[in-house]
Amino acid sequence: MADLFIYVSLLLIWAMLFYHAFLMLGGYYHSLKYKNYKRRLNRLNLPEGEYPTVSILIPAHNEEMVIVETIQSMIQLDYPKHKLEVVIINDNSSDQTGSIIDKYAKAYSYIHAVHTKPPFAGRGKSGALNQGFNYSTGEIIAVYDADNTPEPSAIKNLAIGLMKDRRAGAIVGKFRVVNANKNLLTRLINIETLTFQWLAQAGRWLWFRMTTIPGTNFAIRRRVLEELGGWDEKALSEDTELSIRVYNLGYYIRFFPEAITWEQEPENIRVWWRQRTRWARGNIYVILKYLFQMHKLKNKKVIIDIFYFLFTYLLFFGGVLISHIIFIVNLVHDLELSIGVVSYALLITGFLLFVTEICLALSIEQRQLTLKNFLIVLLMYFTYSQLWVFLVVRATYLEIKRVLFRQEITWYKTQRFKQLERKRNSA
Template identity: 45%
Template sequence: MIFYDRFFLFSLYSIWIMLFYGGILTFFGYKYYLEVRRKKFKIDQFPFVSILVPAHNEEKVIEETVRSIMELNYPIDRFELIVIDDLSMDNTSFILGKLEDEFAGRMKVVRTNKENGGRGKANALNVGLKHAVGELIAVYDADNRPDKRALMYLVAEINKDDTLGAVIGKFRTINKNKNLLTRFINIEGLSFQWMAQGGRWRIFNLCTIPGTNFLVRRCILDKIGGWDEKAIAEDTEISIRIYSMGFKIKFVPQAVTYEQEPENLRVWFKQRKRWVKGNIYVVYKYLLSKDMRKNRAYADVLYFFLVYVIFLAAIFISDLVFILGILTDIKVYTTGNLLLIWFLAYIMFVLEVSISLSLEKEEFTFNNIMLIFLMYFTYCKLWGIVSAQGLYSFIKDRVLNREHKWYKTERF
């Protein structure tokens, strides 16, 4: 077998392994969703909750977010809202000042300065944590519209299980009908993110904290020293340390928040590049750590390594083989019906995503199914490009000994 063919087989096996793993997660995620749909939540105790919302130049969205949080179906004397105004240069400070007056006693605005602010979301959360008094800490992004029952669901779940260090809800795309990109993002969220979270919890009792709509015990944050300010995917990184302490993180899909997603490719590329670099930082920090080998969350570290190194390389090789096969005389001599193998992978992708959408009646539509067929050739290819950019940028920062810059997603 020639060297060229071995590269091709490597890409073929890698892609199919990831597809098979995705299929397993989809199956068990589907089962988990059906199980929790029948579940009834009961809450007898209402621990005090401090809700942190980091905000930097959020004049377009912050007022609606604050008002949505203030309308949560949770006793008004059992939670506080702390908004961290992190060096905003627009009208965010003015809007927050009016809201702080309106919700006096229930809302607090913490304003950073050049000495303690401007260093990203993790730093802003740590600043806010110093002012929080709750035994439970909730986090929402500045563009969120949480469902009124979201916090209640999260508290009810963490109340009854002392082994849970944190609980997470899910987010939905509030601007999903804006354009083709937001429709793709909506489908991605329902399948590759939330169905996978459900599957991982159902199989491994393992979840990763998202950037918003989660609840964590204050005592844990104090013990681990808060959020890692060098991590630009602070949510993934803190998940690893929570598991290191022997706690679990549970997925509660009934707790829903709605958030705004990027409406153009420029903003999308910057956001996803930050996500990729943040996850690669987690791999860099923990992959070779001997102490991590016995940690349940080490499976996630390995998964990120497979996705952003092995799978990314497989996708690149696969596309390169296809292009060279068209433009040059270089051919693959591996025997077998390669067209059939590719077609089966394509159908498997479509089926996995379609199953995810079937759990949401308003999403399981003919138009969305057609978008899935298109997504394989468009949006997924963009993922490969942005992942490669993120990996290259991370390596470049390490070689040049530069600090990673935190990019805040622009609002619309």
């Protein structure tokens, strides 16, 4: 029986490794096409009068530590200010966030403060975004988290991308980690972030014309958001859930890495654990919401993503967990595994494939494939990646308990850290 379990677990693990290798090749090919495309970016500029009106929504709950830099980056955006409005939603903050926003709203006509009030206050990011959306007027809606500092050209690139591609319902930019060099954890997150964008985002875009809306640095057409009825306030991963509904309308979501923002990532394991648990629970919510409704989906391509989430959070992590359990039990009690040397060869080969995929992603970004990052990647497989296994188990338990006992969804806002110096790596 132990042999059967180890064979099944290895099959699941290798299926995911092959799929990720396939995506990473797509991401790498996309980066090559993108480098050639950058030379022609100037042709994308629109005449001054043809730029669409853009509303930027920034949900903010107790963000006094980072909100000033975010607002300053909005002021520095290279976009016609008479076509721009920045709607900052002060969502039931108990610190100085509200007064900071009000100060800037008085000084700049295109900056607007929205203060949520009960019973709509403090209900999470989706609720705050819906409040800001109801206030906004732009033809295009862009979203940034309160810890983001987009580069001056970010909004222009997102807006032009939508104007030049009528089939795109939304467009997604690239995000970089502003505190990547703070400690080992932020370095690991930086590597994870770059890999996700070039593997999952760019790779899926090249092969399937699919990309997932992230929580920040994206733009969506107002008419699309109106047709969808805004954000799902029950979703902890409101971005993933919104992506599926956009595809189901018949649009696609374009990946456009020229639109760049910089964001802060967790600097200690406690904050990371709580943030990633929320993400995992949100994705499990999406699986449960759409798994038994796939036959009702108009755009069958969405099934690719639903199945990917199902495979990742149930089958792949399940396979990894089973293999770990068998390995540990076999150390103290001989399970008489017949696979023996073959299993170790497969595990070692899988590790090398993991390292190759990540290094390929790092090679796309300037000054990221360094000796230090390579050594961190080696460490990442045995530490950071393994934490995800336990995190998904915890998130699955919490989400099952919420469904069974009909518990109210509680939102965890990621803790921010004061940045003494913001040093950006080259994008």
